[in-house]
Amino acid sequence: MGTSADRPADKARSQDELNTAFETVTFGADQPLKLDCGVDLSPVTQAYNSYGTLNADKSNAVLVCHALTLDQHAANVHPATGKEGWWQGMIGPGRPIDTNRFFVICPNVIGGCQGTTGPATINPATGKPYGLDFPVITIADMVRAQVQLLDHLGIDKLFCVAGGSMGGMQTLEWASTYPDRVFSAIPIATAARHSAQNIAFHEVGRQAVQADPEWHDGAYYDHGTRPRKGLAVARMAAHITYMSESSLYQKFDRNLQDGDEFTYGFGPDFQIESYLRHQGSSFVDRFDANSYLYITRAMDYFDLAAGHGDSLANAFKGTETRFCVVSFTSDWHYPTTYNKQIVHALNAVAANVSFVEINSDKGHDAFLLDEPEMFSTLQGFIDSAAERRGLT
Amino acid sequence: MALRPLDNRRDLSLIAELVEPSSRVLDVGCGEGELLEILANKRNVDGRGVELSQEGVNACVTRGLSVIQGDADQDLADYPEDAFDYVILSKTIQATRNPGAVLRQMRRIGRHVIVSFPNFGHWKIRVQLGLQGRMPETDTLADKWYDTPNIHLCTVKDFVSLCDELDLEVVQGLMLSGGNVRQASSPGFFDNLFAEEAVFLLKRR
Structure with missing residues (x-):
């Protein structure tokens, strides 16, 4: 058995140096991850965080799936950035995903760069980081890895799977492929297929990374460098898509960074320029450029209907999962x-579904922010699902 | 659809009694979920709702009800045939764009159809229009003509004739006036004159 939970080395590092606890589990050659591209990948390490306590019959587990550039640090201080967890408002004691009642698991996706095997991981065949030798992964592969993790934890049926954006895609994939293992599902601000516009924005980001001479065809690890500028531009372009025009107007409008006068140059005259540059440069400190390529690719390939005769309804035929779909006006x-x-x-398919559109001017990012209406509706949905699941 | 104060909704408890316990129900135009909550608590019903106003939907979901934002005219076409034991349209038909098409969809997706509506044939309404020459305003139809969501009002007689056209059989008709409820599965002249509201349980002929 190639599984070794809580590797002592990682545990020691996370507690002593990073002042947080995240756990890892490694699946060896006897349990390869069977990827859509045909590759059997092993070994695969998965990093995850958990909150709350698993009950005796293991019926109170909630899987939280993260978005493109997020990670397993959903409800704890991020060890690298020192910022609070990305879903701190949603997860915690007395929060909608109440850690007094539920056992919450948040794994870093396959292809990621926060401890789960990805392109920056050492390839055991070469002794060097995979780089572009890492196989192309899909949303279904991410979910397959999570299935392995839950099997390892002995959790047969999840009380709930929840996530926004790419996390919502994983949620849909879970509900479609493993309906018997999902009692309720909360896909938020997401899509069952990536649109041409979505793919277009991702391609701009990937081209920016690949155009950076420091990218070295993905082998920058060997050159002791990183495509910082390319990844920063990718992040800047993507960040615009996460915000609404009205939130940009309210936050920045045309305000100048310093003083009242243009500099008549190409420095960051406008506050919005300075903000985006900051978003770009802080992102490259915490994210691997190749991971960005692989994960955006996985999202582009996502089309849940494609595997079901081009009918999205067929993807959910006969489902008994309770759904709450959430979107935001802006x-x-x-x-x-x-x-x-x-x-x-x-x-x-006459599924049990609720759908709420939350009034917000915060754009796509709203699902990560303090949105009282999102919290109250999800609280209602989760409480009623818990009642039907017999959870107190 | 406008949110409906409960004190004006005596049709709801009557509707709840028409629904078999433990059945599957779709409430179209469910407002803030008053009927769905009654059905869940008293009849152990597996209930779903469709509501036009997002405020109504969010209120329903906050109460733990399965409700989506949608439109009776648009969204019923999504559901498969026989998806529900009962499809309910309570005081909503008069606000739909195409009541005939809505009823046809309800007939398709539900084994039973329940509809309640304000009766435009009530004598007070006839007096206001016929003698005073003004658009009627009553307790059940309180809005001004220029400020009402009700664009397809009908009388009990009109409704029964539409059901006949759509091959819907009246299983039960309940005529409401004042505090009284009269059963009439084939309502006549006096029902149409004295019922302020009507509730019909229908099924495919």
């Missing part, structure tokens, strides 16, 4: 229309 990246396509498909 999200133009994964707009309400995309989320309503999921609702239409669920209605077509």
Whole structure:
């Protein structure tokens, strides 16, 4: 058995140096991860965080799936940035995903760069980081890895799977492929297929990374460098899609960074320029450029209907999972229309589905922010699902 | 659809009694979920709702009800045939764009159809229009003509004739006036004159 939970070395490092606890589990050659591209990948290490306590019959587990550039640090201080968890408002004692009642697991996705095997991991065949030798992964592969993790933890049926954006894609994949293992599902601000516009924005980001001479065809690890500028531009472009025009107006409008006068140069005259540059440069400190390529690719390939005769409804046929689909009025990246396509498909199979559109001017990022209406509706949905699951 | 104060909704408890316990129900135009909550608590019903106003939907989901934002005219086409034991349209039909098409969809997706509506044939309404020459305003139809969501009002007689056209059989008709409820599965002249509201249980002929 190639599984070794809580490797002492990682545990020691996370507690002593990083002042947080995240756990890892490694699946060896006897349990390869079977990827959509045909590769059997091993060994695969998965990093995850958990909050709360698993009950005796293991019926109170909630899987939280992270978005593109996030990680397993959903409800704890991030060891690298020192910032609070990305879903701290949603997860915790007395929060909608109440850690007094539920056992919450948040794994870093396959292809990621926060402890789970990805392109920056050492390839045992060469002794060097995989780089572009890492196989191309899909959303279904991410979910397959999570299935392995839950099997390892002995959790047969999840009380709930929840996630926004790419986390919502994983949530849909879970509900579609493993319906018997998902009691309730909360896909937020997401899509059942990546649109041409979504793919287009991702391609801009990937091209920016690959155009950076420091990228070295993905082998920058060997050159002791990183494509910082390319990845920063990718992040800047992506970040615009996460915000709404009105939030940009309210936050920055045309305000100048210093003084009242243009500099008549190309420095960051405008506050929005300075903000984006900061977003770009702080991102490259915590994220691997190749991971960005692989994970955006996985999102681009996502089309849940494609594997079901081009009918999204077929992807959910016979489902008994309770769904709550959430979208935001000002999200133009994964707009309400995309989320309503999921609702239409669920209605077509007479699934138990709720759908709320939250009034927010914060754009796509709203799902990560303090949105009282999102919290209260999800609280209602989760409480009622817990009652039906017999959880107190 | 406008949110409906409960004190004006005596049709809801009557509707709840028409629904068999433990059945599957779709409430179209469910407002803030008053009927769905009654059905869940008293009849152990597996209930779903469709509501046009997002405020109504969010209120329902916060109460733990399975409700989606949607439109009776648009969204019923999504559901498969026989998806529900009962499809309910309570005081909503008069606000739909195409009541005939809505009823046809309800007939398709539900084994039973329940509809309640304000009766435009009530004598007070006839007096206001016929003698005073004004658009009627009553307790059940309180809005001004220029400020009402009700664009397809009908009388009990009109409704029964539409059901006949759509091959819907009246299983039960309940005529509400004042505090009284009269059963009439084939309502006549006096029902149409004295019922303020009507509730019909229908099924495919």
